[in-house]
Amino acid sequence: MIDLEPLTRHSRTALQFSGGKDSLAVAFLLRPVWDRLTFYHVDTGDLLPEVREVVGEVEAMVPRFVRIETHARDWTARFGLPSDLVPTTCTPVGLAIGASKQPLVDRFVCCASNIMAPMNYRMQADGVTLAVRGTKRADLARLPAENGDTTLGYELWLPLQDWSHEQVFDYLREVGAPICRVYEHKVNAPECATCPAWWNEGRAGYLREHHPDLFEIYAAKLRVVASEIVPVWETLRLEWEKI
Numbered sequence: 001m002i003d004l005e006p007l008t009r010h011s012r013t014a015l016q017f018s019g020g021k022d023s024l025a026v027a028f029l030l031r032p033v034w035d036r037l038t039f040y041h042v043d044t045g046d047l048l049p050e051v052r053e054v055v056g057e058v059e060a061m062v063p064r065f066v067r068i069e070t071h072a073r074d075w076t077a078r079f080g081l082p083s084d085l086v087p088t089t090c091t092p093v094g095l096a097i098g099a100s101k102q103p104l105v106d107r108f109v110c111c112a113s114n115i116m117a118p119m120n121y122r123m124q125a126d127g128v129t130l131a132v133r134g135t136k137r138a139d140l141a142r143l144p145a146e147n148g149d150t151t152l153g154y155e156l157w158l159p160l161q162d163w164s165h166e167q168v169f170d171y172l173r174e175v176g177a178p179i180c181r182v183y184e185h186k187v188n189a190p191e192c193a194t195c196p197a198w199w200n201e202g203r204a205g206y207l208r209e210h211h212p213d214l215f216e217i218y219a220a221k222l223r224v225v226a227s228e229i230v231p232v233w234e235t236l237r238l239e240w241e242k243i
């Protein structure tokens with residue numbers, strides 16, 4: 001049974017809903033009080049179709065749903081493809097001295113620009129004082145903000161903070177929530193289907209099997225990223241052999 005105490009102290013309450021398993025579990029946990037929540041969702045324009053379906057199902061069920069549209073593909077075309085590794089050759093200084101012609105950006109900067117910041121600004125503009133998130137300790141080595149944190153100008157409520165992945169899946173099955181097919185493949189769903197970063201999501205096999213069109217876009221981006229990293233990696237390898 002969830003303790004609804006945080007809700008008693010706030011009248012402007014947001015539920016941050018990505019369409020992933022954790023925010024879906026939070027949504028179902030708080031079903032009895034949906035009338036007191038506004039759901040906030042960022043659509044980067046690159047959601048997996050099956051995630052988009054889940055988002056649509058929830059949007060149709062809840063009383064208030066705010067869809068914030070961003071354009072991750074346009075942003076990355078302008079500022080650079082995101083990557084887990086960014087060679088200095090692809091940074092603004094590297095580009096300025098002609099070390100490469102291909103900008104790459106840190107994946108955290110890309111996610112912050114296309115997902116976190118737009119969500120945050122919209123909630124602040126709407127006067128939200130309590131934000132509910134599905135963040136769990138199991139997802140990160142260290143939580144950037146704990147339950148009850150107020151540094152963003154609103155209080156954070158993390159009802160699943162100490163849940164495991166398995167607890168989330170068990171709960172979703174128990175309440176009959178729509179579990180996205182992508183979870184048969186991996187424990188986390190991608191924020192952007194064709195993002196060439198977050199390599200640990202292992203999207204190549206899944207996209208190739210279920211979305212050949214998206215796979216082609218993803219593969220083209222990953223080739224660009226690899227073509228920038230591999231020569232730098234090779235230089236490191238040659239030097240490392242002498243150590």
Ligand code: SF4
Nearest residue numbers: 082110111191192195
């Ligand atoms: S998932 Fe990838 S493309 Fe989407 S916002 Fe994050 S880093 Fe950028």
